[in-house]
Amino acid sequence: MTFLPAAPWVTLAVFLLPVLAGLAGAVLPAFGYLPALDGTDASLDPWRRLLDYPGFAGSLWMSLWTGFAATMISFALAIGFAAAWRGTRVFRSLQRLIAPLLSVPHAAVALGMLFLLAPSGWLLRAGSPWATGFVRPPDWATAPDPYGIVFILALVVKETPFLFLMTVAALNQVREREIVTTARTLGYGPATAWLKCVLPLVYPQLRLPVYAVLAFSLSVIDVALVLAPATNPPLGVLILRWFNDPDLGYQFVAAAGAVTQLAVVAAGIVVWWGVERLVGAMGRRWASAGDRAVLDRPVAVFSLAGTGVLWFLGAGSLLGMAVWSMARQWRFPDTLPSEWSLMNWMRRGETLIGLGGTTVTVGLISAGIALVLAVACLEHEKRDGLKPTARALWLLYIPLLVPQVAFLFGAQVLLVTAGIDGGWTALIWAHLLFVLPYVFLSLSDPFRSLDERYRTTALCLGLRPSAVFRRVTLPLLLRPILVAFAVGFAVSVSQYLPTVFAGGGRLETLTTEAVSLAGGGDRRLIGMLVFAQSVLPFVAFLLAAALPAWAFRNRAGLRGLT
Structure with a gap:
């Protein structure tokens, strides 16, 4: 060839x-x-317009808050579940259940969660009126919400399966069973043994996938268009608005925003890298301290409950969309459509x-x-x-x-x-x-x-x-x-x-x-x-x-x- x-x-x-x-x-x-728009001289005017734009600082903060929160939660759930449940029937069952979520597009999960968690969504319908007393949708800002919580949840629903499967792949490169067995014979609990002895070996292989998740979470646009607050959206949504603005002068502002987005992601990766070093130093001290089973129960409960909630949100979102596609009449607060078609x-x-x-x-x-x-x-x-x-x-x-x-x-x-x-x-x-x-x-x-x-x-x-x-x-x-x-x-x-x-x-x-x-x-x-x-x-x-x-x-x- x-x-x-x-x-x-x-x-x-x-x-x-x-x-x-x-x-x-x-x-x-x-x-x-940009000669096509008569931009032939170097200028800092796009940057001045960017910094003066109303809401720019709020959008920048929303990107940082949601991006880091989604990445940290996804990483904690994936690592916590592997540490507490590896080798069990629960682990194997979740591996089969969570894999299909990986194939579902981000936008599909976001749209499904929008109609699952909205004031007129399926979740509130299921409890109305018998539990909530609502006969019409309440005036709540739940999806999207002003703090980006549902936006973060949608990212976690998609990114946790990815990091989980990357962790499973990395575990195949180390002698995990022998290492954990040796640590267990010394009196360590399963999760503590895994975190102290296995995680330091597999994290170098997870570093790039984690960086990719962080970069995506800091700059995602399609999920943000659906679930992020419209009045204070992440920076990527703001940039897309400038690109599509009828005033072509905003193309320069959009370009400055795009460069800013690149700088935000680069700075985010550097910050994460610095936290890696800090946590690594603290982890080495903790590993040598001899604590035996302090984290086992909290890690097991947190990871199982968290992944269970994520699977429920992901599966419920997609099932709700399938039901809506066949609904002829579905009024609030009916749990299911009154007429199908x-x-x-x-x-x-x-x-x-x-x-x-x-x-x-x-x-x-x-x-x-x-x-x-x-x-x-x-x-x-x-x-x-x-x-x-x-x-x-x-x-x-x-x-x-x-x-x-x-x-x-x-x-x-x-x-x-x-x-x-x-x-x-x-x-x-x-x-x-x-x-x-x-x-x-x-x-x-x-x-x-x-x-x-x-x-x-x-x-x-x-x-x-x-x-x-x-x-x-x-x-x-x-x-x-x-x-x-x-x-x-x-x-x-x-x-x-x-x-x-x-x-x-x-x-x-x-x-x-x-x-x-x-x-x-x-x-x-x-x-x-x-x-x-x-x-x-x-x-x-x-x-x-x-x-x-x-x-x-x-x-x-x-x-x-x-």
Whole structure:
């Protein structure tokens, strides 16, 4: 395969160069340079307008408060549950229950929680009027609320499963059972033993995923558009408003805001890194102090209760949207619709097919390209005996660490200049930027852990390397490859901001349409969009599990390996 040596460079060019060019395209207008809008001289006027904008300080504070709170809670729940319940039936059950939430788009969870926790939402309906006395929705600001609590909850519902599964993957790289058993024989409780002896070993592998969660939480826009307070939104929402303002002069302010968002994320990561060092020093002192089982019960109760609440919120949100999509009449305070109908689906079928067609097409193409590049890079790595470095991992995480709004504006300028803005090429490329890292991360561990003796045996039998790849490697890794493809497809389905910028309003997906209708009040249509948006990734993961089982139905050995 002559393409293999070039695969790593092509992969880097696909997502690294556009990110850097996009950042440059945002930094220059932030200092007044944008010839398309007569900005030909360097100026600090965009920064003065940014700092003078009413509500800027409040939006900055909202971003910091919600971003750090969501990351800390998600991390505490994921680590706490692994520490207290690892190796138990409860742990295995949660692992099966929480995995589907990972495939659900952020916007779908946010919209579901909006209608679950709103004053007229399903949760209040279930207790009315027999418990609350309400016969009509109360005048409460619950979703969204002025403090961003529900916004934080929505982020935690999505980010905890991600960190939990990253923790499980990291645990496979250490001798966890032996370490915990040794600590237990010295009188330590299970959670205390895990936190003192295992966490220091696995956290270095969790550092980049935690940074990615922090960067996302500090700069997320689609969830904020649905659940963050409108009068004091996070900074990303404010930047998007400036980008879309009819007054083109606000493009310079938006660029300054995008650079500020980048600085906020960078500062947030530095702060987290500093806290890591502080907590690490305190943890070493605590580990050597000899406390035995002080944390076991609190950690077990907190993690079990917290993850239970998150699963209830996530599952309840999606189930509520499914019910709304089939409701013909559902008045408050009825717990369930008084009349059911599929007319909503029939009447809106053409719209859903169009939006779903765009969503599926972009998802399949971007995930397919990402899979080809990831497989080519990993196969090249295997054939040449290359060892992945920490620098390569950091490069892979760049699109996940850099705020989307910080470089997509500059990237859009490049797309407009190239004349491909609002077309399929631009949209697929924009999705590929975020699909590729997830596909590579999903596939890298299974690919690298494949027993090298299979390849060596095939080569000794006279097969060429390309034949070994086709006839040995691909069959053995069929399930991980399909799962990685499903992950990439799910990531593509969830993309909001890249679709808005690259689609130019001419190409809409289920996600962009659902978010744009969030404030419209048509719960039936939103329910259909959210349900369709959630089902597509589920179908992809279902096929990823079913196809290998069918393909190897007569090959018990391959079924066990894949």
